[in-house]
Every structure is written in structure tokens, then in C-alpha cells.
Amino acid sequence: MAKMAFSFHSKPLVLQFMLLILFLLGTRLHAVEPPSLTLDYYASTCPVVLETVKKEMECAVLSDPRNAALVVRLHFHDCFVQGCDGSVLLDDTITLKGEKKASNNIHSLKGFRIIDKIKNTLESDCPGIVSCADILTIAARDAVLLVGGPYWDVPLGRKDSVTASFEQANTNLPKADEGLLSIISKFLYQGLSVTDMVALAGSHTIGMARCASFRARIYGDWEATTPGYDPISESHLSNLKSVCPPIGGSDNNITAMDYVTPNLFDNSFYHLLLKGEGLLNSDQEMYSSVFGLETKELVKKYAADPIAFFQQFSDSMVKMGNITNPDSFVSGEVRRNCRFVNT
Incomplete structure (x- = not known):
């Protein structure tokens, strides 16, 4: 007997609709390219920036795919909090509470030393010129490219924020066990469409997830989403x-979100969703939720093409990278050290 698609989220359906409506009413569509972002922003002030980031990322990915x-995850978590302003890179100080220890970040974000290394190299070549926010945006593009993904041009000219938001890091970022409508609302709040959401979720074709993020899924609805007995599944x-x-005590045990091609950026992730094998509830809901009429068609499209x-994905990454923090263009700076505001 065919199994019916359904939502995994525990909230009543009425509350999910209300949540979506409330977010839509307060939506801020600010994923728009500001005039100061240009492809040749550093052409005269630091012409080596793209080559430097590329070389450092090649070393990083070669040492560990x-x-x-x-x-890429660092870039996502940066842009969803105050815009793409490098705020996620800031360490806690006596006067500033950063985002790294927020519940959505504390166990999932790494890679800070990679950005530090790139910044140190650029500070030697072009002191005080290239922002940490721009470095992270370029590095995310190169990271995808180096594991088989697409290329896209990166508009540049971001300033680094002198603030961070622990609170927004706890509320703005999608969670692994979150319902589809709630996640859609968080993307719409950033000015990103449902199409952007499904495409950007495809970044889960690389990377790992903690046991704490998928335990409820594998001991709950996993078998209900798979179409009958499959020895491989x-x-x-x-x-x-x-x-x-x-x-x-296994919360920190990790496994690949795409077990078929874990180190290759491809569309295998969407094939897993078609088979009901999405590791995270939030991912599988794009195909299996009763609310996922549009998302289901997009999953099938990207699996087939x-x-x-x-x-x-390229278009959506540019769009996400253009989410701005207007304050950073007024009071922002180019940090000398990505972990601390300039003194």
C-alpha cells in the first residue's frame, strides 16, 4: 500500500499556518544587491584577493575535503544573522557577546581557522583592505567549486560589522527538526524564495551532521518515508x-548527510530525498510534507536535472550573499583580525 506523505513537525497544523502568516507580515526583503557591491571592488586596492583565497582554500580542502x-556552513550562518557582515566570526569579549555559542552554532560551526589563515595572508599583501565578510563569501564559492560544484561570480565590497547578535543566531537559523512552513518563513524573512530554499538545501550534499540532529529522525519517521523494503536503505x-x-553520550557522533557521494558536490542529495532517506527531518520534509507541493516538485526537478x-544554486548563493546589514555600511569596518572588532 502506498504510504501517505505527511509533516514530521509536532506543532498543530493551525499553529504552523499562523507562524507562516506572522513571518510573512513582518518579512524584510533585503536580499538585494546594494550599489557598493561590485565584481571589481578590489581590482586596484588588492588585485591578488581572489587568487589568494583560492590557493588557501585549495590547501584546506586538499588536507580534508x-x-x-x-x-559553506559558516557563510550560511553568517548571512542569516544581520546579513553577510562577518558577525559569525567574532569571538566573545567583555563588551561583545558573539554568535558562536548560540544553540544553533555552538556544536555545528567550525572552519574559523581557515578564514583566519586567509585573512592573515591578505593582511600581509593588502593590509586593512579586504573585509572578513568578503573573504568568507569568496571562500564559500571556492569551497563548492573545489569539490565539484558550480562557479559563480561574487560581488564584493562588504564591510565587517562591529556588532553580533546572539539572539538572532538562536531564532533566525533553521533547525534540523523544524517544520517545513517554519523554515520557509525564515527564508522568506531573508528575502529568499521557496526555490532558493530548496536549491540552497542542496549544499547538504556535502558535510556531516551530529547524532543529536538526526536521532529523532532515524528512531521516528524514517521507515514511514521509505517506499517499502529496500536492502540498501x-x-x-x-x-x-x-x-x-x-x-x-553519542550526541557528537557524526555521519555524512549524503552517504552516497559525501565529498562530491552533486545532486545525489535530492535522490536520497526521493527515496525517503533524508538524514534531517527538515530536509526530508521538502519532499514528504503535506505542505510541500512546491518543494516536492523542485526536489524532483533537481534530482532529474x-x-x-x-x-x-549559483543564483541563490549570489542572492543570499547579497543579504546586507545596512548598519555595516555606515559604522562597519575592515577588521584586522576576523575574531575581534578593531580597537
Whole structure:
């Protein structure tokens, strides 16, 4: 008997609709390219910037392919809080509470030392010129490219924020167990469409997830989303349960979100969703939720057409990278050290 698609989220459906409406009423569509972002922003002041970032990212990914996903995730988590302003890179100080220890970041963000290394090199070549926010945006593009993903031109000219928002880091970022409508509302709030959301979720074709993020999924609705007995799926589920037992101190155990091609940026992630094997509830809901009429069609499209996925991912990454923090263009700076505001 065919299994019915349904939402995994625990909130009543009425509350999900209300949540979506409230977010839409307060939506700020600010994912618009500001006049100060240009492709040749550093052409005269630091012409080596693109080549320097590329070389450092090549070293980082060669040493560990997982570094590609770490840098891409840093970029996502930066742009969804105050815009793409480098705020996620700031350490806590006596006078500033950063975003690194927020619940959505504390266990999932790494890669800071990669950005530090790039910044140190650029400070030697072009002191005080290239912002940490721009470095992170370029590095994310190169990270994707180095593991087989698409290329896109990166508009530049961001300033580094002198503030951070611990509160927004806890509320603006999508969570692994969140319902589809709630996640859509968070993307709309950033000026990103449903199409952008499904395409950007494709970055989960690389990278790892913690047991704490997928335990409820593998011991809950996993079998309900898979179409009947599949030896490969059954074996994969067994492996996941060995990595992530139902109880015990295993929260930090990790596994690939795309177990087929974990170090290759491709459209394999969407094929897993078609099979009901999305590791995170938030991902699988794009295909299996009763609210996912549009998202389901997009998942099928990107599974069938890798070129369409690559093109939309590139476009959506540019759009996300152009989410701005207006304050940073007034009071922002170019940090000498990405971890601290200039003194």
C-alpha cells in the first residue's frame, strides 16, 4: 500500500499556518544587491584577493575535503544573522557577546581557522583592505567549486560589522527538526524564495551532521518515508543507528548527510530525498510534507536535472550573499583580525 506523505513537525497544523502568516507580515526583503557591491571592488586596492583565497582554500580542502562544507556552513550562518557582515566570526569579549555559542552554532560551526589563515595572508599583501565578510563569501564559492560544484561570480565590497547578535543566531537559523512552513518563513524573512530554499538545501550534499540532529529522525519517521523494503536503505538505517544509539553520550557522533557521494558536490542529495532517506527531518520534509507541493516538485526537478540544480544554486548563493546589514555600511569596518572588532 502506498504510504501517505505527511509533516514530521509536532506543532498543530493551525499553529504552523499562523507562524507562516506572522513571518510573512513582518518579512524584510533585503536580499538585494546594494550599489557598493561590485565584481571589481578590489581590482586596484588588492588585485591578488581572489587568487589568494583560492590557493588557501585549495590547501584546506586538499588536507580534508570536509573543510569545504565547514566554510559553506559558516557563510550560511553568517548571512542569516544581520546579513553577510562577518558577525559569525567574532569571538566573545567583555563588551561583545558573539554568535558562536548560540544553540544553533555552538556544536555545528567550525572552519574559523581557515578564514583566519586567509585573512592573515591578505593582511600581509593588502593590509586593512579586504573585509572578513568578503573573504568568507569568496571562500564559500571556492569551497563548492573545489569539490565539484558550480562557479559563480561574487560581488564584493562588504564591510565587517562591529556588532553580533546572539539572539538572532538562536531564532533566525533553521533547525534540523523544524517544520517545513517554519523554515520557509525564515527564508522568506531573508528575502529568499521557496526555490532558493530548496536549491540552497542542496549544499547538504556535502558535510556531516551530529547524532543529536538526526536521532529523532532515524528512531521516528524514517521507515514511514521509505517506499517499502529496500536492502540498501535498511542497511544504511542500521549503520546510522550504530553511529547514533537512542540513548547515551553519542550526541557528537557524526555521519555524512549524503552517504552516497559525501565529498562530491552533486545532486545525489535530492535522490536520497526521493527515496525517503533524508538524514534531517527538515530536509526530508521538502519532499514528504503535506505542505510541500512546491518543494516536492523542485526536489524532483533537481534530482532529474543536475544542470538546473547547479544553475539555481549559483543564483541563490549570489542572492543570499547579497543579504546586507545596512548598519555595516555606515559604522562597519575592515577588521584586522576576523575574531575581534578593531580597537
